[in-house]
Amino acid sequence: MVVARELKRPLxxxxxxxxxxxxxxxxxxxxxxxxxxxxxxxxxxxNDLAKMERLASGGFEMGPVAVRALCDDxxxxxxxxxxxxxxxxxxxxxNRSRLVVANPELLSSVVYNFLLNAANYTDEEMxxxxxxxxxxxxxxxxxxDFGPSLPFDxxxxxxxxxxxxxxxxxxxxxxxxxxxxxxxFSKYMNAEVGAVRHRDGxxxxxxxxxxxxxxxxxx
Amino acid sequence: MILVVDSDxxxxxxxxxxxxxxxxxxxxxxxxxxxxxxxxEEAPSLVFLDPILTGPDGFTFLNEMASxxxxxxxxxVIVSEKDFSGFDLSEYNVVGVLDKNKIKPKETLSYARExx
Numbered sequence: 547m548v549v550a551r552e553l554k555r556p557l558x559x560x561x562x563x564x565x566x567x568x569x570x571x572x573x574x575x576x577x578x579x580x581x582x583x584x585x586x587x588x589x590x591x592x593n594d595l596a597k598m599e600r601l602a603s604g605g606f607e608m609g610p611v612a613v614r615a616l617c618d619d620x621x622x623x624x625x626x627x628x629x630x631x632x633x634x635x636x637x638x639x640x641n642r643s644r645l646v647v648a649n650p651e652l653l654s655s656v657v658y659n660f661l662l663n664a665a666n667y668t669d670e671e672m673x674x675x676x677x678x679x680x681x682x683x684x685x686x687x688x689x690x691d692f693g694p695s696l697p698f699d700x701x702x703x704x705x706x707x708x709x710x711x712x713x714x715x716x717x718x719x720x721x722x723x724x725x726x727x728x729x730x731f732s733k734y735m736n737a738e739v740g741a742v743r744h745r746d747g748x749x750x751x752x753x754x755x756x757x758x759x760x761x762x763x764x765x
Numbered sequence: 766m767i768l769v770v771d772s773d774x775x776x777x778x779x780x781x782x783x784x785x786x787x788x789x790x791x792x793x794x795x796x797x798x799x800x801x802x803x804x805x806e807e808a809p810s811l812v813f814l815d816p817i818l819t820g821p822d823g824f825t826f827l828n829e830m831a832s833x834x835x836x837x838x839x840x841x842v843i844v845s846e847k848d849f850s851g852f853d854l855s856e857y858n859v860v861g862v863l864d865k866n867k868i869k870p871k872e873t874l875s876y877a878r879e880x881x
Binding site for chain 1: 773775776779780782783786796819820846865866868869870
């Protein structure tokens with residue numbers, strides 16, 4: 547039910563966007579691009595749900611993944627959403643290991659869902675930060691949003707939603723489904739997923755181990 | 766100025782575009798804090814509000830509106846997926862409730878023409 551409600555949101559948006567076509571062509575291209583962007587996002591969500599089903603059967607192979615290139619691809623895909631918000635996304639890479647052991651499809655979904663969550667909840671004209679750093683043999687991908695500060699009880703809900711999707715009172719239209727998906731995919735890849743509360747937003751991160759052999763070849 | 770308060774920015778912008786295309790001056794705020802700051806700069810003539818907002822909810826905004834003399838009488842139209850029909854919203858000067866699942870531009874414009 548919670549998932550159905552979240553998947554309804556893009557349909558409501560597409561319906562409203564369609565009303566914007568007034569026949570004289572003014573602004574039609576912008577609306578068309580927005581409709582494609584909303585539809586792409588919804589398709590991603592449905593694909594991720596389908597992937598959840600495949601997790602149980604172990605249908606995702608693990609292998610070396612170029613983590614910066616993967617993040618660059620996701621940023622490119624999601625950048626229109628940030629343009630629409632007039633927000634700014636900054637990217638900082640400081641990892642020495644270029645490769646991690648992961649499944650590219652799943653890791654791409656994890657990063658996408660973190661960024662989508664940030665795009666939804668960062669304030670307009672505020673920035674979102676994506677950082678890749680390395681510590682203790684792990685590469686960490688960290689996405690920080692600058693939204694309204696969340697009260698502690700709501701924060702507990704957000705953290706809880708890394709485990710199970712349910713309605714979050716102060717994050718409208720969201721069951722934190724994306725965060726739940728990111729959490730599931732991370733666990734499949736033996737990665738660690740977590741969240742940090744800030745006074746002006748939240749960070750979500752995934753830490754992916756870098757096995758010794760990969761580290762040698764990756765540097 | 767008509768204020769649209771909606772955390773779903775795609776949806777909020779659609780309402781705003783409808784208003785602007787029909788000659789109304791409008792502004793979109795994506796959360797209650799921003800909206801409260803916006804009304805302190807300029808009192809709106811009409812507000813379209815989805816009370817389910819990121820951060821503090823729309824009732825924080827409604828209470829703020831109701832607490833100042835210059836915004837006390839500003840008409841509010843609730844635009845939401847949630848069913849607010851059973852709520853007594855009269856103390857907030859709510860003049861209408863629109864269902865986000867079914868809303869059409871002509872309904873938005875009808876309120877704008879009557880109140881803005």
